[in-house]
Ligand SMILES: Cc1cc2nc3c(=O)[nH]c(=O)nc-3n(C[C@H](O)[C@H](O)[C@H](O)COP(=O)(O)OP(=O)(O)OC[C@H]3O[C@@H](n4cnc5c(N)ncnc54)[C@H](O)[C@@H]3O)c2cc1C
Ligand code: SF4
Ligand code: SF4
């Protein structure tokens with residue numbers, strides 16, 4: 039049942055590092071994170087890795103496995119052949135702290151730049167009424183576990199550090215879409231999406247959707263509808279004026 | 289010493305789960321400056337894993353529900369050992385706390401008339417759990433996280449600094465509370481800890497500290513809990529001179545995954561049963577009908593036909609015994625497996641595939657569907673799951689004052705959420721934790737703020753105290769090289785699972801205590817290699833001290849309580865004993881030793897007792913206690 043796998047892990051820090059080879063036991067049903075834990079318990083006690091739930095729910099254990107952005111706790115070893123070398127490296131779009139741990143603070147900064155839920159005035163707690171069909175669209179985006187795999191994979195930031203300033207990234211496009219589609223949110227988010235959060239820089243490659251472990255349709259259900267709605271405001275002069283009036287307090 | 293980072297706040301909250309974040313929001317609302325310290329990243333605390341829902345008697349699905357019914361269910365579930373005042377506040381305030389979340393932006397599943405939908409859960413008389421599919425904890429943590437961000441945005445507008453009032457220190461682990469002991473009773477002066485990312489130390493000076501550190505599950509081998517659950521808050525409190533209550537009561541959730549081994553313990557939400565799933569043994573029998581205890585005979589169906597009718601007509605039928613409180617179901621599964629009627633991998637079958645359509649399963653239980661598909665290669669729309677008990681929750685915790693969550697024995701110290709004790713008595717009902725976090729998180733934030741107003745600035749922290757805390761944290765780097773933290777941890781977990789697990793007895797508990805003694809010297813010799821930058825070996829070495837201390841509290845209390853009740857089952861004392869219902873066990877440290885003593889359970893006032901049928905109370909209380917109680921409002 040068990041076998042010995044060739045495992046290759048990036049080890050190092052913000053100044054220097056490289057791939058280190060290990061031969062390590064693998065048992066039935068194990069995931070990549072189990073193997074990393076076995077390395078910690080045996081050969082590499084100070085091997086740095088983030089994880090919490092080990093059940094695909096917290097989004098902590100993001101890394102690149104054979105070059106693909108994955109959750110380590112949800113990547114079963116049985117998806118690789120037994121003689122294949124399995125290479126685990128840290129997320130590439132964020133600065134390395136140590137080994138598999140990166141500095142993801144960029145994402146928390148971006149989160150702060152998105153205007154929060156704006157509750158309807160005069161509706162008391164307990165009096166919110168919404169239909170299931172109406173909340174469903176936003177609920178899809180609230181499945182996000184903030185693993186930042188989409189942020190890591192998006193070429194706009196992955197290949198262009200300089201874009202980080204102006205580009206919120208797919209995780210925050212779904213946040214904008216979620217609020218925009220919230221049945222009771224009272225703020226218009228379309229112009230901000232375009233002008234402040236960089237929606238226009240996205241060229242719909244769909245790479246973000248491909249890596250999302252929650253199977254959120256980031257591009258089809260959030261980015262494309264948001265782009266259409268932004269186009270609406272831009273090209274409809276009446277809506278433009280209305281928007282100006284309603285968003286004075288931005 | 290001078291290079292150690294220093295911070296000053298009004299209130300320091302240790303823990304960024306539901307309880308910690310709700311406490312921080314409240315303290316901020318009271319105008320206090322707040323630091324939130326958390327071992328993991330912001331938004332990843334253990335609360336994120338909660339699945340089934342938040343219990344609150346809103347009455348959206350069945351309008352017979354109200355706080356009195358919720359109170360009754362909570363007391364029954366806890367076998368009347370609960371702190372009645374906490375149970376009362378919890379039942380009364382939970383609806384308001386849930387509604388408030390909608391004003392922060394939460395999106396719960398809806399009823400047909402647009403209200404928050406509520407689902408059935410074990411031990412709750414009516415559909416009571418507000419939920420979002422089976423990812424309610426994610427919704428809760430994200431909502432509170434985003435509320436904090438929105439408060440920071442408000443502060444930015446007024447002060448130009450997002451962090452002028454609330455700052456989150458992520459991946460910061462607290463290793464010591466700092467006290468001012470100059471005036472008799474110790475009072476909080478702040479806390480000390482390290483940044484996981486850098487290994488650098490920092491000192492927080494504050495008159496009030498709120499512990500919101502969650503539970504202790506990582507002291508057991510098979511658990512649904514994450515690595516954070518090492519009992520740090522419990523250990524910080526008792527080391528500082530506070531007390532722990534009810535530590536013998538540990539909830540083993542009846543349904544954890546049992547296969548493959550690497551996922552053993554991961555939770556299978558109770559909603560599977562609430563939504564129609566049934567338990568069967570290897571002979572195909574729905575065995576839970578064989579395990580309905582006398583005290584619950586009135587509330588549960590005795591035939592499959594009646595149980596099945598309940599899902600569509602709950603007013604005229606009794607509920608299925610699969611929805612008995614967790615301790616009952618966990619023990620039943622344990623007995624079936626021991627009797628040789630288990631599955632190939634040592635569990636029992638939990639089946640929804642013959643009860644709901646594939647489409648219903650995928651909309652109601654999406655995470656369970658994915659979890660089994662991706663981790664076990666099992667399609668739950670087509671075949672049953674294999675499940676067995678897993679360590680899930682600790683009812684025991686810091687002894688607190690019911691209205692304020694103020695910890696006993698140390699001024700300025702508060703505890704809320706899973707780290708607090710009392711509300712759940714000997715057994716917690718599903719869904720009652722998330723509501724606990726909100727109700728008592730808010731109360732702790734409020735009370736800590738009031739305390740700060742009266743107490744003023746924090747006491748000075750001496751260089752000496754800091755030096756001691758630093759030496760304590762660095763000790764594992766100077767070990768004698770003989771012990772590896774990972775090995776000790778795995779041995780400790782095995783010991784606790786084998787000897788202090790779901791079924792206990794005096795011989796095994798004494799054996800456990802002997803072994804825990806030998807773990808103490810092993811932990812003293814623990815040695816870590818590598819540097820201080822993000823070094824998990826070092827982190828675990830420090831966590832081990834908490835794990836060991838709470839394990840000892842657990843084993844000592846379990847040995848002292850000579851009866852079986854809720855999350856504490858002794859096969860040498862199998863009966864529940866009304867005399868023991870009057871007793872809380874309290875752990876405290878004297879001369880660096882854990883001591884257990886008895887303390888009276890607060891007397892439930894007559895107006896609350898009379899919410900029950902006297903014939904029901906008879907099963908729990910002594911005759912003397914019930915003299916003069918005229919119940920029957922039921
Ligand atoms: C799989 C699963 C499903 C569940 N489902 C439900 C459910 O449906 N309904 C329900 O009511 N309950 C449920 N529970 C229980 C419930 O989720 C927990 O009891 C609850 O979330 C605990 O919240 P908390 O705020 O007390 O602590 P947590 O959310 O665990 O947060 C603890 C915080 O403390 C921090 N911390 C700990 N130690 C330190 C330290 N030394 N220094 C700094 N920070 C520290 C951690 O980093 C973390 O931020 C479930 C539990 C599990 C495991
Ligand atoms: S679709 Fe847009 S956001 Fe997603 S990866 Fe491509 S460019 Fe980035
Ligand atoms: S949208 Fe998906 S990939 Fe992106 S952070 Fe959220 S869960 Fe991860």
Ligand code: FES
Pocket residue numbers: 088089090091092093094095096097098099100109110111112
């Ligand atoms: S550890 Fe939580 S998602 Fe992997």
